[in-house]
Amino acid sequence: xxxxxxxxxxxxxxxxxxxxxxxxxxxxxxxxxxxxxxxxxxxxxxxxxxxxxxxxxxxxxxxxxxxxxxxxxxxxxxxxxxxxxxxxxxxxxxxxxxxxxxxxxxxxxxxxxxxxxxxxxxxxxxxxxxxxxxxxxxxxxxxxxxxxxxxxxxxxxxxxxxxxxxxxxxxxxxxxxxxxxxxxxxxxxxxxxxxxxxxxxxxxxxxxxxxxxxxxxxxxxxxxxxxxxxxxxxxxxxxxxxxxxxxxxxxxxxxxxxxxxxxxxxxxxxxxxxxxxxxxxxxxxxxxxxxxxxxxxxxxxxxxxxxxxxxxxxxxxxxxxxxxxxxxxxxxxxxxxxx
Amino acid sequence: xxxxxxxxxxxxxxxxxxxxxxxxxxxxxxxxxxxxxxxxxxxxxxxxxxxxxxxxxxxxxxxxxxxxxxxxxxxxxxxxxxxxxxxxxxxxxxxxxxxxxxxxxxxxxxxxxxxxxxxxxxxxxxxxxxxxxxxxxxxxxxxxxxxxxxxxxxxxxxxxxxxxxxxxxxxxxxxxxxxxxxxxxxxxxxxxxxxxxxxxxxxxxxxxxxxxxxxxxxxxxxxxxxxxxxxxxxxxxxxxxxxxxxxxxxxxxxxxxxxxxxxxxxxxxxxxxxxxxxxxxxxxxxxxxxxxxxxxxxxxxxxxxxxxxxxxxxxxxxxxxxxxxxxxxxxxxxxxxxx
Numbered sequence: 168x169x170x171x172x173x174x175x176x177x178x179x180x181x182x183x184x185x186x187x188x189x190x191x192x193x194x195x196x197x198x199x200x201x202x203x204x205x206x207x208x209x210x211x212x213x214x215x216x217x218x219x220x221x222x223x224x225x226x227x228x229x230x231x232x233x234x235x236x237x238x239x240x241x242x243x244x245x246x247x248x249x250x251x252x253x254x255x256x257x258x259x260x261x262x263x264x265x266x267x268x269x270x271x272x273x274x275x276x277x278x279x280x281x282x283x284x285x286x287x288x289x290x291x292x293x294x295x296x297x298x299x300x301x302x303x304x305x306x307x308x309x310x311x312x313x314x315x316x317x318x319x320x321x322x323x324x325x326x327x328x329x330x331x332x333x334x335x336x337x338x339x340x341x342x343x344x345x346x347x348x349x350x351x352x353x354x355x356x357x358x359x360x361x362x363x364x365x366x367x368x369x370x371x372x373x374x375x376x377x378x379x380x381x382x383x384x385x386x387x388x389x390x391x392x393x394x395x396x397x398x399x400x401x402x403x404x405x406x407x408x409x410x411x412x413x414x415x416x417x418x419x420x421x422x423x424x425x426x427x428x429x430x431x432x433x434x435x436x437x438x439x440x441x442x443x444x445x446x447x448x449x450x451x452x453x454x455x456x457x458x459x460x461x462x463x464x465x466x467x468x469x470x471x472x473x474x475x476x477x478x479x480x481x482x483x484x485x486x487x488x489x490x491x492x493x494x495x496x497x498x499x500x501x502x503x504x505x506x
Numbered sequence: 507x508x509x510x511x512x513x514x515x516x517x518x519x520x521x522x523x524x525x526x527x528x529x530x531x532x533x534x535x536x537x538x539x540x541x542x543x544x545x546x547x548x549x550x551x552x553x554x555x556x557x558x559x560x561x562x563x564x565x566x567x568x569x570x571x572x573x574x575x576x577x578x579x580x581x582x583x584x585x586x587x588x589x590x591x592x593x594x595x596x597x598x599x600x601x602x603x604x605x606x607x608x609x610x611x612x613x614x615x616x617x618x619x620x621x622x623x624x625x626x627x628x629x630x631x632x633x634x635x636x637x638x639x640x641x642x643x644x645x646x647x648x649x650x651x652x653x654x655x656x657x658x659x660x661x662x663x664x665x666x667x668x669x670x671x672x673x674x675x676x677x678x679x680x681x682x683x684x685x686x687x688x689x690x691x692x693x694x695x696x697x698x699x700x701x702x703x704x705x706x707x708x709x710x711x712x713x714x715x716x717x718x719x720x721x722x723x724x725x726x727x728x729x730x731x732x733x734x735x736x737x738x739x740x741x742x743x744x745x746x747x748x749x750x751x752x753x754x755x756x757x758x759x760x761x762x763x764x765x766x767x768x769x770x771x772x773x774x775x776x777x778x779x780x781x782x783x784x785x786x787x788x789x790x791x792x793x794x795x796x797x798x799x800x801x802x803x804x805x806x807x808x809x810x811x812x813x814x815x816x817x818x819x820x821x822x823x824x825x826x827x828x829x830x831x832x833x834x835x836x837x838x839x840x841x842x843x844x845x
Binding site for chain 2: 226227228411417418428429433435439440441442443445446447448
């Protein structure tokens with residue numbers, strides 16, 4: 168075992184666009200696990216769009232990531248030393264260890280360190296389909312979209328970690344599932360591998376009215392529920408096709424995370440179609456985690472819930488992979504493999 | 507009794523802006539009331555912003571008003587002839603008789619013809635605080651804003667028929683009530699007569715950031731619920747001040763009814779503050795009418811719920827009064843007195 172822990176800290180806050188210069192790699196001694204402490208060696212680091220918000224000081228639902236501290240982030244790994252009776256060396260765990268190779272977890276941090284069962288579900292899936300993205304999909308679809316059999320559900324960023332689960336869960340609930348994604352490769356994946364009924368390639372249309380038309384074509388009965396991950400013109404185009412009493416779960420607006428304005432051109436449709444448009448953060452709904460995760464784990468174990476991972480190798484590649492994620496370069500869950 | 511019934515029909519659909527040329531006055535014989543029919547002489551006609559939507563063929567929640575037919579509209583009046591056992595000459599009734607002096611009501615129309623008690627509540631109030639506008643206020647505030655004691659509730663078009671009831675009900679429920687209205691006269695009315703805690707005059711500020719600042723100044727604990735009647739820059743300014751888990755009842759966007767775009771510049775706040783933004787139409791929630799109306803009637807009868815009326819005299823003045831309503835020329839409920 169190497170004696171050093173490499174880690175990435177936030178070196179500076181982004182201007183208009185985040186860049187690799189906002190990050191700095193450091194190397195420190197691996198800490199020892201004292202009484203009540205658990206040392207985890209990370210196998211995978213999760214990269215997620217929400218991290219972009221934490222990098223800046225703009226008002227958000229969470230305090231900003233402090234400068235010169237390890238970037239926050241979900242991680243899965245293995246206990247390599249334990250001074251805590253509940254954790255043994257060799258246990259597989261999921262937690263929020265951040266952008267580093269090892270994490271010493273103690274006190275309140277232990278509440279977020281979950282022992283996971285990897286007999287039927289791969290460890291990395293606890294960062295994706297069975298982890299926070301999957302639970303986010305489950306929550307938004309079940310509790311806000313209130314998807315019912317026979318309804319049409321649309322999800323943007325459909326090839327991503329969250330969107331791919333939204334559509335598959337919608338299908339499992341008897342809905343028509345339509346994705347929106349950028350590029351033929353993603354759309355092919357969404358339809359032919361994940362089993363969505365259709366997918367609209369927003370990059371293949373010339374303008375917003377062509378986008379609206381393309382969406383209308385694959386939603387002949389209109390749209391009853393929309394799971395929003397991107398914002399901007401896609402949001403407008405979908406809203407215009409929604410049926411009366413439609414529900415919109417606003418999970419993300421990645422198109423605006425780098426400061427691009429993402430106005431809604433025609434909020435009048437909220438009134439006209441009596442829509443419910445609701446933002447949510449999955450962390451704030453811990454009560455649903457056990458049953459959501461049970462459903463997701465069982466679906467992954469049985470092969471009913473499919474997913475893909477885009478993997479960057481080595482902590483040093485995390486910043487570049489993260490910046491790529493903000494511009495849709497990943498397919499499925501973006502991970503960094505640390506071991 | 508005059509033998510002719512004057513009525514106003516929709517003569518043409520508006521271009522960019524509605525004008526008096528879109529209306530045509532006609533005079534026809536007053537019909538006789540046969541078996542199962544009730545003839546009502548209208549005392550007051552209600553003018554409401556929703557009528558603007560019905561004048562055009564743009565997709566809406568309701569079919570457009572047909573050309574050459576009597577403009578739809580709420581009315582109150584007195585039964586002057588009856589061939590129906592449930593209605594007697596002299597009964598006061600509220601209904602949807604449209605822009606005309608007399609209406610012959612029969613069949614399905616009778617379901618919307620409500621006998622009203624004018625012993626403690628003036629007849630015209632059944633078109634305002636105790637009628638559709640009051641019930642709209644009650645529904646949005648109770649069922650969508652979910653206003654709780656100690657919370658801050660903001661309402662736009664606060665001096666209007668709906669907004670004035672929203673703020674007074676909010677006060678009655680132990681909330682801080684803040685209005686937004688155009689001009690010092692309306693703001694004075696809202697605070698000093700209706701008892702709101704504060705009112706922001708949106709016409710007195712120079713730009714959107716000054717508007718946001720003015721709103722922030724009178725909502726020191728942020729905004730928990732917003733009742734939206736206008737849309738446009740006011741909507742953006744309020745949304746930016748909302749507390750986490752705030753609720754927005756979208757009742758109207760009068761700023762956009764004449765075709766002016768009313769984009770939402772920063773829908774990202776829906777996500778950031780985990781807001782619920784929901785459009786509604788009061789007609790679609792008939793189940794709440796009896797208990798909402800009972801509360802409103804009791805509050806008006808006791809003097810706790812105040813209202814004002816802006817009255818145009820004579821059917822011939824209905825078009826001008828209606829166009830004025832679209833641009834905020836009324837204070838309180840806009841009526842046309844027909845008798």
